[in-house]
Amino acid sequence: MKWREFVREFSNMSIYLAYNVNVDAIVYLNEKNIQKLVDTFGAGNILKKLDEYPRQIDEPLDFAARLIHALRTGKPNAVPMFNQKLNKWFDSHFKYDVERIGGQVGIIANLLANLDFKRVIAYSPLLGKRQAEMFVDKENLYYPSVKEEMLRLEGIRRAYKEGDPVKVNRIFEFRKGTKFRLGDEVVEVPHSGRFIVSSRLDELRIETKDDLRPFLPQIGEMVDGIILSGYQGIKNFYPDGKTADYYIRRAKKDIELLKRNKDVKVHVEFASIQDKDLRKKVVREIFPLADSVGMDEAEIAHILNVIGYPELSDRIFNYNRIEDVVLGGKIILDETNLEILQIHTIYYIMYITRSSNPLSEEELRASLELATTLAASRASLGDVKSPEDLKVGAKVPYNEQGEYVKLRFEEARRRIRTRGYKIVIIPTRLVKNPVSTVGLGDTISAGAFSSYIAFLRKKGVY
Template identity: 30%
Template sequence: MSWDGLYASAFEKVRERIGKVGKVLLAYNTNIDAVHYLKSGDLEERIRRTGIDEVLKYSEELPENIKSVPQLLGSILWSVKRGKAAELFVESCPVRFYMKRWGWNELRMGGQVGIMANLLGGVYGVPVIAHVPQLSRLQAGLFKNGPIYVPKLVDGEVKLVHPREFGGEEESCLHHIYEFPRGFRVLDFEAPRENRFIGAADDYNTTLFIRDEFREYFDEIASNAELAVVSGLQALTAENYAEPFEMIRANLEVLNERNVPVHLEFAFTPDETVRKAILDLLPKFWSVGLNEVELASIMEVMGERKLAEKLLADDPVDPVAVTEAMFKLAEKTGVKRIHFHTYGYYLALTEYRGEFVRDAILFAALAAAAKAKLGDVPSINEVVEAMDVPVNKKVESVEETLVREYGMNEGMAEVNGYQLAFIPTKIVEKPKSTVGIGDTISSSAFVGEFAIRP
């Protein structure tokens, strides 16, 4: 069957059965994204006023967090130069004020939990229980209609209500998203593909603030869940990670006791100590999702520096290096499923076997293409709008390599006792936005897989 045929078949399978998935618990990060579409002339003028030499030194290596305007502008250039996403915490109040004065084009739901809640609950109709650190009216109003719930204490009992019924008045958290298209030029830099840089200007998610409802009533909340997705660990530091990790570990033990499969959505984590702690925590997860930058960062803390370099050396990313890294990660942690996504193709390495693994990532790729094409997907039926987006021809060499190395057939191969699944993605030439596409991919693939498991 052709890839278009496999895409169409996978979509129908998931659409037919996704409504049968039970509640999905989502923790821990939600915020508001202030999206700014970069303009070359404006950015260049800001760089010149700030000082080109001072800015350029941060375009080569990202700082751990942002304490100055040169670091902010240099970090944006780092993303532009590579066409890769990055997110850093903005520690400095003057820089936060600078970003607010710079402004934005629109406000959207942000944070991995917020984006996944709107997709799973608001688009697919899958009931979700979301941890929302701050429930201002502005934040609550960005949630879609649908079976999206947050825990609320009412007379000493936990009730699940839609965020708009919570009635909180806390501070709203802003993440400043600086988006650029493919071919975006500034100074001598040209973006090889569309992407964004994120300046996180909030003090909830950066310390992994966990609400009292989740701290005190997690057993009861977890009793409603059939699946769980954990995210938002990326902004923690060596100084502040210990306490939230104790709570996460305790939450995972509850979920593990209830046999709830838990997916970790990894994100670029600058702090090496936190990366090591995440690696130590991975045995408690069923699944993990990451891209080449994130996989390389994990290989680094595992002492696999040469392999980490290979993961970042080629475009498209070398699938043999990816597969080798996934094997090392699986063997070290015992995680049952690793979902790798990069520009142009996805891979899934699983302890278990079946076409449903490949079909779930096909569905995820179609959902991601629909989001890129439409900007927002109103319902699952609109996901099919991406069927006319062509399959990426540039990764034919990737498929040929996988066929040669592992005997892959129709996107599946048996390798070292695991199943390796591959798909070429559909690439939207001029996406309306790139924000949330990774979260769309990972949550659609994980939940979609459980929808169609035999």
């Protein structure tokens, strides 16, 4: 199918999304504001802190060190911030260029609504007015609530709750080729990307509220697919005495309830979890209940590290060879019993599934084509506001490493046992000067999962 055919299929499809919505406050970095940050803290202090590699941001120097690491490697990253007192420091030191909806649910909900899906139901346990009003004003976008002991779908922009706190993530966008001085070193940013300071509010719980939970089986019957995300927001301990284990159990029960009356496909969009124990729990407890998972190559390495493959994890981190990513993806697919794994990187997108999958390799490639076209449209325009915007992404050429990617993939297939699997790869359509890189991974995963379902529906196997 071409992108216009997918869009026609989408108009008859409904998707449910949960759990994370926030406000993205975006700063576009340049040589001047990067150098000012380095000079403020001092290159020596930053490098010393970088050696410690802080896993969360407890003070401004932690932020400076992890940001510089992202700039030197050119790799996107997100680091949690639990200390809400730092909000004032960020707000006083940076002028935000853009404020818009964020969180995987927020980004994907607006995208799918603008692609004219039949119905998009988006849920967040917290929905402040500032967040609600950042959703697109579309009649196909709903929020699930309970009124008079019955499930009600209401327009999401009107469904906000007075008094709900607003989660603000600060996103620092950087461009390939930007240069700055770090002591005796002149750093040139190798790739465009973003660094996210991910706020962790005490009030936020990754869960379905008790009043809505009994209606999850009904919601599961109403939709063709479910995308769940935000597990990176779970904390080990909460002020009320609850722990990560409590919320992991609730998350598992949510999936079981959604699937109770209909074997609806569930996609989990994985995001970086700094705490190793929590990461392992999400992989071991949540993944086996899902049908599909989306992640990037760094997240594959993080997962392999906690499920017993540290050497392969290190190889992916240090060398990023396609054959190692394929091997790691196969391990995750098998150990968590997924139906399909989707991997997105700067230069390629990949599906790994079993040979029994009802879709052909050609159909799987077409699904990935739709995904990279969507992402190229978003990168070019900053947002996808209508199906016609996909024309822009379709004109973006594949990246300059495309032929090399195909060659290395064929070499990997010869070196690794792939019998029993369908593994397909396509180069990404890479925008040289993107308007924004925020949400590109979410866009790819949402496009891939939705088009995968569209193919299954069209073939009559779902």
